[in-house]
Amino acid sequence: MPKLKPEDLDKIAEKVKRTTLLREGEGRMRLMVxxxxxxxxxxxxxxxxxxxxxxxxxxxxxxxxTASSCAGLCSREPMMTxxxxxQPPVKYVDLTSDKVKEIFSKHIMGGEVVSEFALAQGSExxx
Amino acid sequence: MVHRAHAMICTCTNCVSNGSLRVKxxxxxxxxxxxxxxxxxxxxxxxxxxxxxxxILVVQPEGIFYQLxxxxxxxxxxxxxxxxxxxxxxxxYVPPGEEAPIPNIRDIPFxxxxxxxxxxxxxxxxxxxxxxxxxxxxxxxxAKALTSMTPEEVIEEVKASGLRGxxxxxxxxxxxxxxxxxxxxxxxxxICNADEGDPGAxxxxxxxxxxxxxxxxxxxxxxxxxxxxxxxxxVRVEYPLAIxxxxxxxxxxxxxxxxxEDIFGSxxxxxxxxxxxxxxxxxxxxxxxxxxxxxxxxxxxxxxPYPAQSGLWGKPTNINNVExxxxxxxxxxxxAKWFAEIxxxxxxxxxxxxxxxxxxxxxxxxxxxxxxxxEIVYDIGGGIPHGKTLKAVQTGGPSGGFIPGDxxxxxxxxxxxQEAGAIMGSGGMIxxxxxxxxxxxxxxxxxxxxxxxxxxxxxxxxxLQAMYQILTDICAGKGKEGDIELLEELxxxxxxxxxxxxxxxxxxxxxxxLRYFKDEYEAHIKEQRCPAGVCKALIEYSIDPEKCKACxxxxxxxxxxxxxxxxxxxxxxxxxKCIKCGLCRDVCKFEAVKVQ
Numbered sequence: 001m002p003k004l005k006p007e008d009l010d011k012i013a014e015k016v017k018r019t020t021l022l023r024e025g026e027g028r029m030r031l032m033v034x035x036x037x038x039x040x041x042x043x044x045x046x047x048x049x050x051x052x053x054x055x056x057x058x059x060x061x062x063x064x065x066t067a068s069s070c071a072g073l074c075s076r077e078p079m080m081t082x083x084x085x086x087q088p089p090v091k092y093v094d095l096t097s098d099k100v101k102e103i104f105s106k107h108i109m110g111g112e113v114v115s116e117f118a119l120a121q122g123s124e125x126x127x
Numbered sequence: 128m129v130h131r132a133h134a135m136i137c138t139c140t141n142c143v144s145n146g147s148l149r150v151k152x153x154x155x156x157x158x159x160x161x162x163x164x165x166x167x168x169x170x171x172x173x174x175x176x177x178x179x180x181x182x183i184l185v186v187q188p189e190g191i192f193y194q195l196x197x198x199x200x201x202x203x204x205x206x207x208x209x210x211x212x213x214x215x216x217x218x219x220y221v222p223p224g225e226e227a228p229i230p231n232i233r234d235i236p237f238x239x240x241x242x243x244x245x246x247x248x249x250x251x252x253x254x255x256x257x258x259x260x261x262x263x264x265x266x267x268x269x270a271k272a273l274t275s276m277t278p279e280e281v282i283e284e285v286k287a288s289g290l291r292g293x294x295x296x297x298x299x300x301x302x303x304x305x306x307x308x309x310x311x312x313x314x315x316x317x318i319c320n321a322d323e324g325d326p327g328a329x330x331x332x333x334x335x336x337x338x339x340x341x342x343x344x345x346x347x348x349x350x351x352x353x354x355x356x357x358x359x360x361x362v363r364v365e366y367p368l369a370i371x372x373x374x375x376x377x378x379x380x381x382x383x384x385x386x387x388e389d390i391f392g393s394x395x396x397x398x399x400x401x402x403x404x405x406x407x408x409x410x411x412x413x414x415x416x417x418x419x420x421x422x423x424x425x426x427x428x429x430x431x432p433y434p435a436q437s438g439l440w441g442k443p444t445n446i447n448n449v450e451x452x453x454x455x456x457x458x459x460x461x462x463a464k465w466f467a468e469i470x471x472x473x474x475x476x477x478x479x480x481x482x483x484x485x486x487x488x489x490x491x492x493x494x495x496x497x498x499x500x501x502e503i504v505y506d507i508g509g510g511i512p513h514g515k516t517l518k519a520v521q522t523g524g525p526s527g528g529f530i531p532g533d534x535x536x537x538x539x540x541x542x543x544x545q546e547a548g549a550i551m552g553s554g555g556m557i558x559x560x561x562x563x564x565x566x567x568x569x570x571x572x573x574x575x576x577x578x579x580x581x582x583x584x585x586x587x588x589x590x591l592q593a594m595y596q597i598l599t600d601i602c603a604g605k606g607k608e609g610d611i612e613l614l615e616e617l618x619x620x621x622x623x624x625x626x627x628x629x630x631x632x633x634x635x636x637x638x639x640x641l642r643y644f645k646d647e648y649e650a651h652i653k654e655q656r657c658p659a660g661v662c663k664a665l666i667e668y669s670i671d672p673e674k675c676k677a678c679x680x681x682x683x684x685x686x687x688x689x690x691x692x693x694x695x696x697x698x699x700x701x702x703x704k705c706i707k708c709g710l711c712r713d714v715c716k717f718e719a720v721k722v723q
Contacts, residue, residue: 022130
């Protein structure tokens with residue numbers, strides 16, 4: 001290992017932060033893959049793998065991915081909810097690996113909702 | 128490799144002794160079994176602070192806090208949370224006296240009300256990976272100091288920050304560095320005092336275990352400022368995990384060129400070694416510590432000359448405590464002005480405390496100076512268990528004193544604590560409730576200092592022994608008229624005629640209990656009564672016939688068979704058989720067992 005120079009610190013930090021950023025618990029977007037029994041049976045794991053793969057391939061650092069439970073619409077699984085602070089969440093349904101890639105490039109990278117795969121914007125009323 | 132979740136499992140000494148390594152193993156195994164190893168990464172971290180609830184697991188990015196985990200909990204947890212995304216409520220933190228759990232670590236009052244500077248990386252990085260430290264601005268302060276600041280500028284910055292020694296003395300750190308820099312002799316030595324010895328205190332251990340590089344970076348910056356070339360981290364051998372992590376951290380820092388010759392290409396050389404002390408309380412005193420590194424018996428010597436002029440092997444030496452060193456990189460990175468805005472006029476920044484004793488959330492807390500004891504005990508500590516009332520808070524360990532409950536709004540800084548007769552100390556904080564006998568507590572601390580006295584000074588060796596004997600007699604019901612006066616006379620004598628801080632502070636627990644709880648001493652001596660019901664020679668257990676429901680629970684639990692009576696009638700205790708263990712009182716559901 002060669003001796004570090006001051007500018008090497010930022011390079012190491014950049015590299016490691018990609019993997020540790022999620023420990024801060026903040027991002028510009030949160031992607032929730034619904035992984036209830038129904039979701040997993042319908043292929044939620046593939047959706048999750050594709051998402052993580054896209055994040056790595058595109059070197060995205062400010063998006064969090066979490067698993068969540070069944071959203072209630074089991075017949076339309078696999079589902080994913082995209083949450084952006086101060087905006088109504090978007091629920092995508094009947095996902096496949098290809099659809100996820102398209103959503104990733106258009107919505108997550110481009111900020112544009114892919115309405116043909118989306119079920120609805122917004123959530124149920126709570127309490 | 129990008130994961131969607133990091134399972135941050137605490138591997139501090141507390142959690143490890145509660146089985147966190149087994150839980151970690153089970154987690155890894157179960158995650159593999161569910162084919163989630165590409166999704167979820169298990170990261171070992173240092174102490175999260177809420178040590179009484181260990182083993183602790185924090186799942187990020189959601190920040191879900193799990194406590195008191197067992198290996199048996201793991202399969203359910205992995206399936207529910209990691210696979211199906213349903214956090215497991217039954218394993219979460221529930222505030223004292225409430226029923227609903229708090230899922231997120233950021234919402235738990237214990238964590239929310241703290242401010243982390245020295246412990247900034249606790250629970251967030253793997254202490255064995257230098258790159259994770261670097262990713263959290265690690266070694267940036269060192270780079271800044273070496274490339275853009277002169278040694279004098281570094282000292283000015285530390286002086287301006289108002290940082291004072293966190294080991295207990297509270298001496299201004301920048302001033303100490305300046306004195307060492309002014310010495311013309313070479314080589315100069317830089318020492319980290321990690322000989323933490325207060326009973327119940329583990330601040331330094333936690334920093335070493337959770338974030339060893341913060342200490343290395345702070346020491347290297349100090350060495351640059353003072354012109355030091357060799358450093359020692361003096362850790363007591365009772366801290367095997369801290370030693371292991373520190374040695375690994377030093378090796379990694381060397382490998383990355385952050386220790387050794389020509390650091391960052393600046394021409395500055397500095398190296399560090401970990402020195403394992405055999406664990407004597409007196410080694411926390413700097414001249415004894417130096418003697419110990421030199422291979423001599425750890426006994427203090429006269430000062431001056433101070434170590435800044437003549438320390439290790441007669442050369443200029445600077446010693447700071449672990450927590451002090453861990454603050455240094457932040458001060459250089461963020462600036463003295465930022466640091467000096469936290470805290471009070473005379474005490475800047477934050478302080479780490481080991482919160483222990485009769486408090487719900489025992490653990491490790493870091494709070495801004497100036498916070499009140501009440502906030503620490505009630506807001507962060509969650510109050511006193513079993514609805515009892517607080518009697519006193521002890522700060523500073525065996526060298527400190529007791530602060531009574533009615534001074535709970537006292538602000539925590541070096542000077543206010545001193546005025547109240549206690550000291551900041553290195554950060555032990557023991558909360559005691561109404562069922563604690565203050566004479567007995569003073570006796571406990573004196574027993575510790577008596578056995579840890581190195582024996583060099585007559586006053587400390589003999590004086591403490593004499594005071595301990597008096598306290599033992601008082602607790603045994605053999606106290607006599609004049610004992611209090613004798614204690615009051617002995618205490619200042621021991622303080623005045625001892626060389627080092629051990630002897631100079633050892634009478635503090637007696638002095639503060641005499642100052643605030645003299646009535647308890649008097650009750651022991653004059654009335655042969657222990658008001659808190661602790662000292663066995665002075666108490667008697669009895670059963671209130673009005674309250675006794677004849678449930679026989681006490682009869683079943685009494686180890687001596689000392690409780691008797693007819694069926695369905697109030698029971699009685701046979702005083703000759705009773706060993707005063709208190710079990711009957713603990714099991715009674717009707718508060719019928721009384722202590723007098």
